Amino acid sequence: MTSQTYRSPTADQIRRAPKVLLHDHLDGGLRPGTIVELARETGYDGLPETEPDKLGLWFREAADSGSLERYLETFAHTCAVMQTRDALFRVAAECAEDLASDGVVYAEVRYAPEQHLEGGLSLEEVVEAVNEGFKEGERRARQAGRRIRVGALLTAMRHAARALEIAELANRYRDSGVVGFDIAGAEAGFPPTRHLDAFEFLKRENNHFTIHAGEAFGLPSIWQALQWCGADRLGHGVRIIDDIEVAEDGSVTLGRLASYVRDKRVPLELCPSSNLQTGAAASIAEHPIGLLRKLHFRATVNTDNRLMSGTSMSREFELLVDAFDYTLDDMQWFTVNAMKSAFIPFDERLAMINDVIKPGYAELKSEWLFTQTATTSESLG
Template sequence: MSHDLTLDRIRQAPKVLLHDHLDGGLRPATVVELADAAGYSQLPTEDPAELGAWFREASHSGALERYLETFRHTVGVMQTRDALVRVAAECAEDLAADGVVYAEVRYAPEQHLEAGLTLDQVIEAVQEGFELGRRRAAEQGRTITVGTLLTAMRHAARSREIAELAVRYRDSGVAGFDIAGAEAGHPPTRHLDAFEYLRRENAHFTIHAGEAFGLPSIWEALQWCGADRLGHGVRIVDDIEQGADGDARLGRLAGYVRDKRVPLEMCPTSNVQTGAAASIADHPIGLLRRLNFRVTVNTDNRLQSGTTLSAEFAELCAAFGYDWDDLQWFTVNAMKSAFLPFDERLALINGRIKPGFAQLKWASR
């Protein structure tokens, strides 16, 4: 790792984030304040510092199911219009402060209806919040573009309805669609109707696959559902055989994923927390980057993981000796894979990302 690749320096790099959950990125103090305003009394503590530590410790269980349990508190305080606007605005501000220039943030509208909001009201509140956060960031001299991904819960039965909302709001800030939740027992093919609808409508979607469940989940997401990207996709390494001499032999599915340049939305810290990887140093991202898969680096849930995109990059630099060229490679991969029109992707790559990294590399000489 280059000595100039400090967290502060990495924070200056123009970064792209594709996999970040709105309900997994709240500020601990915001959770406390929103809970007080809503009369939500189930928090394990009302001290922001202690609450942040609780989220990190509860999430580091090695099991996806336990990790997902922490969201009942964040979702629990995100049930009103004002709460959604605030959370989205702070999300945009926090990402911009970390040097993110483009982000796709996902959330499940169906989880925010307990206080009487409609699905449309949820979406419009979140979009209002992101616009507010974008303006606040601009006032601080930071430019960020945020698109949202509407998520359907794979254990529920509203995926077609959410898919239709993603299409209806795609000219109003919604970039695409996703399904999330526990993989085991809830294959993506249960939501085939939603995916077929999205394809007919020329819409973009990603699918959580290959995190807590293996190759069949990835195969179904790609070959049955037609996913544009894979959320996590860590378990694709199960189809890669490594020889004693360091050579790697790709199975049919792994070869297809690499050949088709299927983007992998990898979230290193989160993957360690849920047991998808033993440690950052053992994370499959090292092998997949070496084999030139279309790997992207993401945060997943900044609150639960106590992380930022800059911190994820710093961890990878320490583990694998990555330099500025590697970080630019990951970032360009992400921008190429974004659910954004081609001209806009190209403009960000050539106008922000490459010049930004070039300046950092030049200053390191």
């Protein structure tokens, strides 16, 4: 049965569908109520609002500015309350719980250890607290009848000078919950080539890394991330659309960089709602993901910062379903793309695809067929 046979999935089906998340920031996904409680416990008095609902709204409005730099300013508040072991443990555990309740079965969640040292923790203590929190969240999810596996990506900040140190840290914990490395922060003025020593180290160690590229900055950022640094994936990469020309008759021509990205199956960690906030797209309907999916790029769907965007994986898919009439087959395509691109061993990725993702979508499609058969029988009767 072809994908055109199926109707668009309902909100409930989207929520229950197994989903894979590759681009999610730990400090961008806190529960507003947790921020308020941690601020009270740690004595942080800089919150703009102290009532959880109002605080959540403030984060979304502050982030909805069209400027990546302004968007990044919101993280001062979340990082401020993530400076103790207990806080990091709690935030990580709740992150895993929240993702599992949204139907996410595998997630790679990133954070910058260097931003959590103000309370006296060492880099190692930060990593261990977060890893233990993720494990606790996985345990709570199992108790609730849900399954999720969470791997950490250790992030270095583009404007700082600790990339090699963080890369070495990621390598030390690669068998203890950390699955890869990333760099993040404002792209303009801080090219990834400033951190070549970190990327060369990771390549020598046969380790995985992704690079934030092609979000606020254009094709040169993508080119450097791939050709100078050797990134396995592109964090966002949405600006690859600048190298794709669509003629008035609908014909499409790919530039050499876009062709390379598609031919090499470079995964794009696309974050639709976040891209709207940072000005990378004008609307969901105009988001490049629609064309990239048609052209069979290795596109994936992600949340980026669930707090700032007021989003979840289910909401991202709901928006895409509404904009592009996507079906469960389309959702499965994005999800399998993401699982293929994860930074865990091949056999484990394959097991997730064959034992969790495909059966999950098959069950949802069977529900649809049963409903359709029942409806047809009633109309004939």
